[in-house]
Amino acid sequence: MTASNKATRLVVLGAILIGAILAGILTGCAREDIVVNYDKDGVVPDASIPPIDASAPSKTETATFALGCFWGPDSLFGSLVGVIRTRVGYAGGTTPSPTYHNLGDHTETIQIDYDPTQISYEQLLDIYWYSHNPTVQTSSRQYMPIVFHHNSEQQRLAVETKQREEARLDRTVYTEIIPFSEFHLAEYYHQKYYLQGVPELMEELVAIYPNSGDFIDSTAAARINGYLGGYGTLEALEEQLSSFGLSPAGNEKMLEIGRLLLPG
Ligand code: MHO
Numbered sequence: 001m002t003a004s005n006k007a008t009r010l011v012v013l014g015a016i017l018i019g020a021i022l023a024g025i026l027t028g029c030a031r032e033d034i035v036v037n038y039d040k041d042g043v044v045p046d047a048s049i050p051p052i053d054a055s056a057p058s059k060t061e062t063a064t065f066a067l068g069c070f071w072g073p074d075s076l077f078g079s080l081v082g083v084i085r086t087r088v089g090y091a092g093g094t095t096p097s098p099t100y101h102n103l104g105d106h107t108e109t110i111q112i113d114y115d116p117t118q119i120s121y122e123q124l125l126d127i128y129w130y131s132h133n134p135t136v137q138t139s140s141r142q143y144m145p146i147v148f149h150h151n152s153e154q155q156r157l158a159v160e161t162k163q164r165e166e167a168r169l170d171r172t173v174y175t176e177i178i179p180f181s182e183f184h185l186a187e188y189y190h191q192k193y194y195l196q197g198v199p200e201l202m203e204e205l206v207a208i209y210p211n212s213g214d215f216i217d218s219t220a221a222a223r224i225n226g227y228l229g230g231y232g233t234l235e236a237l238e239e240q241l242s243s244f245g246l247s248p249a250g251n252e253k254m255l256e257i258g259r260l261l262l263p264g
Helices: 003-026 071-078 121-130 152-169 199-208 212-216 219-228 234-244 248-261
Strands: 061-066 083-091 107-114 146-149 176-179 183-185
Touching: 061 121, 071 083, 071 107, 071 121, 071 219, 083 219, 107 121, 107 146, 121 152, 146 152, 152 176, 199 219, 199 248, 219 234, 219 248, 234 248
Parallel strands: 146 176
Antiparallel strands: 061 107, 061 146, 083 107, 083 183
């Protein structure tokens, strides 16, 4: 290409560009949906973050419960509106660095970060009491029922509701109510256990959250794991599905499983 050809081409391209900008302005196409929003630090928000995670409240409170094998409670509590994050781990013991195969005197535990404006500690406690049988004495500390309280208000509510349950059941409730001290995160394969059993969905979540800590902290992952564990209704799933950040195929997989597992 000659130098003058090149110049002509640049002029033509420039004219097209200016024309396009003018046309845009004249037709009022500077619409909000094509404006890129930057956050305070000037970072472009990651479009792939599921909407439910992008709108997670910054202020949460924490509840820590033990009620047997932690897979089920991770799913149950993760399904609740107002629960923002769940994680499973080991707590209550004295031996250092517990793992699933070297648990020492620790107990399988679920930890919940919740938005107190959407769900109260008292409601979480009620769900705690009704979702297991605390009148059966467990043979090992692995599955001991324990409420680990994080403050004196939680302690008061736990003690009061334990007494209420003993009166209601007319039996000894073996649940320990002790101050929270330390939580040891369980191995990755225990986190959101039912979700980990559906590789098609897991692949999508891992693509969004390659970092295991981010995956564990995802509200979307907690809810998906809730529905896959059989909690919630098909109607609620249909309503919330678009906030989980899944692909059309992922959404279809969720609905297929939901139709099998969930009540209408
Ligand atoms: N080993 C039992 C319980 C697992 S749970 C994490 C099972 O396979 O169901 O304690």
